[in-house]
Structures are given as structure tokens and as C-alpha cells.
Amino acid sequence: xxxxIYYFTGTGNSLKIARxxxxxxxxxxxxxxxxxxxxxxxxxxxxxxxxxxxxxxSGLPKIVYDFINKIDLSKSxxxxxxxxxxxxxxxxxxQQLEKILxxxxxxxxxxxxxxxxxxxxxxxxxxxxxxxKRFFENAINQVEKISEIIKDKKENLTQDLFExxxxxxxxxxxxxxxxxxxxxxxxxxxxxxxxxxxCEKTCPVSNIxxxxxxxxxxxxxxxxxxxxxxxxxxxxxxxxxxxxxxxYHHPEITLQEIINQKK
Numbered sequence: 001x002x003x004x005i006y007y008f009t010g011t012g013n014s015l016k017i018a019r020x021x022x023x024x025x026x027x028x029x030x031x032x033x034x035x036x037x038x039x040x041x042x043x044x045x046x047x048x049x050x051x052x053x054x055x056x057x058s059g060l061p062k063i064v065y066d067f068i069n070k071i072d073l074s075k076s077x078x079x080x081x082x083x084x085x086x087x088x089x090x091x092x093x094x095q096q097l098e099k100i101l102x103x104x105x106x107x108x109x110x111x112x113x114x115x116x117x118x119x120x121x122x123x124x125x126x127x128x129x130x131x132x133k134r135f136f137e138n139a140i141n142q143v144e145k146i147s148e149i150i151k152d153k154k155e156n157l158t159q160d161l162f163e164x165x166x167x168x169x170x171x172x173x174x175x176x177x178x179x180x181x182x183x184x185x186x187x188x189x190x191x192x193x194x195x196x197x198x199c200e201k202t203c204p205v206s207n208i209x210x211x212x213x214x215x216x217x218x219x220x221x222x223x224x225x226x227x228x229x230x231x232x233x234x235x236x237x238x239x240x241x242x243x244x245x246x247x248y249h250h251p252e253i254t255l256q257e258i259i260n261q262k263k
Contacts, residue, residue, distance in 0.1 A: 002027035003150070004046040006071075008034065008053040008064050009261075010204065010224025012253030013084045013116040017143060018052040021082065024147035032261040033067050034204035043072040048080070048150065051097065055085035055113075056223070058166075059092040059173030062180050063205065063222050068100050078153050080110040082146065086118035086127070091161055092169040098162050109155045114142050119229055119248045122238050126246040176223075184217035187227070192235040199227035199236060201259045230255060 003025050007018035009032075022028040029046070033053075036042060053064045060068075073079070079101060083093050094111040101108055116139065117132040118124050127135070149156060184207065189199075195213030207220050208227060215227070215236070228236040229247045237243060249258075 001029045001046045003048040003050065004029045004031060004044055005050040005052055006031050006033050006036075006044075006067070007051075008032070008061055008067075008204075008224075009253075009258070010054070010222075010226040011119040011229045011248060012250030012258065013119065014052050014054050014082075015253050015257065016250050017082055017084055017114055017116070017139060018050075020140070020143045021050070021052070021147055021150075024143065025150060032204075033063060034261050035263070037063060037067045037070070041072070042067075042070055043075070045075045047076060048078040048153070049073060049076045050080045050082065050150070052082045053084070053093075054116075054119075055083050055088060055090060055093060057173050057176035058090045058169035060096050060177075061222060061224075062177040065096065065100075065177060068097065069103075073101070073104050073106055076106070078150075079106060079108050080112075080150055081108065082112045082114060084114050084116045086120065086124070087115050089113045089115075090166070090169055091164060092166045092173060094157065095162055095164070095166060096170075096173075098157075108157060109153070110149055111157055112142070112146050114139050117248055117250075119225055121225065121228065121245040121247065122241050124245075126248040132248075180223050181219050181221055183223050184219060184221035186239045187215075187217050187221075188237055189215050189235045190237055192233040194233055194235075196232065198230055198232060198255070202226040202230045202255065204258075204261055206262070226258060230258065 009015040022030045098108045117127045200208045
């Protein structure tokens with residue numbers, strides 16, 4: 001395989017970008033990180049490797065950080081990343097990827113940011129449908145440009161970027177990765193829960209089980225918010241922070257596609 005894209009997604013934004021980009025690249029395989037991250041002797045043999053994921057607390061999601069540290073990339077030579085975010089761009093994930101790749105004798109060749117609608121409804125409400133539409137339209141153009149860069153194996157990053165002082169952002173992300181497994185203590189299902197089990201099925205790391213029909217979180221959460229955003233009854237809440245917020249998942253990514261990531 002010429003190119004492999006590894007992606008992580010909770011509500012579909014990064015999957016949409018990964019899928020659209022894969023369609024424009026020759027001989028490109030699309031692999032969900034949640035399907036392989038616990039595989040022993042994890043290895044990639046493609047010439048080009050891409051990582052597509054959302055920005056989490058200024059940097060890498062924990063699962064992405066752990067996965068890239070684990071995988072054997074010795075047979076690959078060109079590395080790129082696409083980071084999705086709700087207009088909260090931070091260069092830290094590029095620095096983090098470069099640091100990890102350097103331990104493997106590799107380097108990050110290209111990095112991109114694509115703004116997508118907000119799904120982090122713990123802190124912010126969702127964008128309007130009109131605003132979401134503009135994000136989607138801009139993303140189409142960006143993916144086209146990114147695909148041409150990757151096809152030609154171009155580099156778009158400078159040493160200055162990797163030397164920027166982002167220690168405060170690194171501290172924020174480190175704290176997040178150290179504590180994220182415990183964040184799910186704030187999740188609960190209110191009286192609207194009908195025990196449909198969709199939260200259990202959508203959780204990418206199988207962190208939710210139903211006990212007598214009520215979802216229970218098992219403290220290995222990645223904070224992707226798939227459970228809360230896909231709940232058809234809007235029953236799942238995070239403390240009092242989501243009682244008045246909307247819910248979002250990418251309109252072109254189906255519930256079944258999210259569920260199938262683990263299979």
C-alpha cells in the first residue's frame with residue numbers, strides 16, 4: 001500500500017476528512033486507530049503515513065499519543081498529519097508528533113489544520129447550521145490542496161515551528177492525558193434514558209457498559225464525546241455543563257460507521 005491514514009474520531013469530523021483525503025490519494029488505506037491501538041507488534045509498511053485526529057486540550061488526544069509512540073514506522077519515509085479543530089489552532093500537536101517521530105529516526109514532513117464544527121459541548125455550544133455549512137465548504141477546498149502536497153511528497157514545515165516555545169500548551173495537554181481516564185466521573189444519564197445502548201456501542205474504547213439498563217462509565221475515557229453527541233434522547237450529560245447545549249455529529253458520517261470503527 002502506498003499510503004496509510006490512521007485516524008481517530010468521536011463524532012465524525014476527522015473521519016470525514018480522512019475519508020475524503022483517502023479518496024483523492026492513490027492506493028490509500030484508511031485505518032481507525034481504535035481498531036488497532038491495542039495490537040501487539042503494531043507495524044506499518046506503507047511508504048506514506050498520515051495521522052488525522054481532533055485537537056484535544058492544545059495537543060494530541062491520549063489515544064493518538066500512545067498509538068504513535070507504540071507503532072513501528074521503520075519501513076515508512078513520509079509522514080503527514082491533519083488536525084481538525086473548532087478554530088482553536090495550536091502548533092503543539094505538530095511539535096509532539098515531530099518529537100515522537102524523532103525517537104524512531106523519522107521526521108514530520110507536512111502538517112495541516114482544518115476547522116470543523118464544534119463537538120466539545122462541555123465548554124461551548126454547537127455552531128449554527130449555516131456556520132457548519134461554511135466549515136464543510138472550506139474543508140472540501142483544503143482537502144484538495146492537501147492531497148496535491150501529499151501526492152508530491154512535499155514538505156511544508158520549518159524548523160522554526162518545532163522550536164517555538166509552547167511549554168504552557170504542553171503542560172495543559174500533559175495534564176489532560178494524565179487525568180482523562182477520570183473525566184468520565186462527570187458523565188451520567190438523566191431520566192430521559194431509554195436503555196437503547198447506543199452510547200455503549202459508539203464508545204470507541206468500550207468504556208461504557210449498561211448495568212440494569214443504565215450506562216456506567218469504566219474510567220478509561222478518551223473524552224471523544226461520542227456517547228453524549230449520538231444519544232438520541234439527549235439523555236447523557238456532563239455535570240450541568242451540557243444541560244442547555246445542542247448535540248453535534250457530522251451529518252455525512254452515520255452512527256453505524258462510528259460503531260464499526262472497533263470491528
